[in-house]
Amino acid sequence: MHRRRTALVLSAALVAAAPLLAACGNDAHPGAAAVVGDQRITVSQLESRVQEVRDAQRAAVPDDAQYARVVATTGSLTRDTLHGMVLDRVLQRAAQDAGVTVTRNEIQQMRAGLEQQAGGAAGLETAWLQQYSIPPQRLDDNLRLQLQAQKLAAHLGTDTNQPAFWKALSTASGELHVDLNPRYGDWDAQKVSRVDAKTPWVREVTAAGTQQTA
Template sequence: MHRRRRTALLLSAAIAAAPVLTACGNDAHPGAAAVVGGQRITVAQLETRVNEVRAAQRAAVGDEAQYAQVIAKTGSLTRDTLHGMVLDRVLHRAAQDAGISVTRKEVQEMRDGLQEQVGGAKALETTWLQQYGVAPQRLEENLRLQLEAQKLAAKLGTDTSQPAFWKALSDASQKLNVDLNPRYGSWDVQRSSRVDAKTPWVREVTAGQGEQTA
């Protein structure tokens, strides 16, 4: 059980720090932040996810000065969030290809174990928000992702830090033909990671500041 908890935390850190995957980003999909397997991740969906995190961050601090400091430390939130949304789909496809599934019971067991480790449900939500940019309402989805990754690595006889694991994600990414809107960078299929484009005019979306990504 303790090994599972440590693995979950390490995996979350690895995914949060992973580089971003490259494809032929273009404006062929207006209104889309990315297209994965022919399915659009719209700019509106991305902004919703970012706003969820910003709202949770605002609620977690005492005043506007502290919130401003949080924003300053998470200036790449929009691109990081899109990376996570794409990687979720890539990993899910890789897990499906390997015949892997995750049950709700397994997700709950992981959640219970992590809550015991960090000191309760609220502490777990705070940890995932602060360290991995995951809003509380997305915690269960993220834990399912962790389990899929763990199971995939185990089936490959490796772990989530090794080339064999990322090769499986690269294969899935290629099958899904990941295409990022160039304002958010590009998707490197070989590395399964987002690569920033040199677009200094692009600004991050932050709730309450009225910034736009278009």
């Protein structure tokens, strides 16, 4: 469960695919993909982040057919990216509440160690792109968040796979009152995860159409 929910602890932020709704936005927050506390994640910001990944994938896979397969296997990239952007802010709030900070030197040390394991900087960038859809220019940001997660867990006397860690994130999530644009689903503060939007109107419209043609 935790491996699916976050890319912060060396696992992909994969979320089940959900149908895009016809609504063009959240009426309460026009133009926003999500509102996290007093911060808006705009649709344009989300689209820009997704494009960064697509550009990196295209640069890594110049063959058209192979690139098409990469795109097909990451079809939920937009929703996954938004999930990660929201989760980043939730983790930052939880770390802030706990007084946890990360230094630039710690990020550099972590990156150096990972590069050594991956056979160099290029190998690490490729691995993060392929496994977690993190483009090279976002790698340090992701490592900072991973360090935040690890240090927060240590501060709590637990690790990132244990309920105590996720309870802290759930508390932070509740404090921030995360609000997603309906086209991307809903946010479950208890699970600290994006969930598919419930669309009973789809069944109602379908049922009505069936009755009229009967």
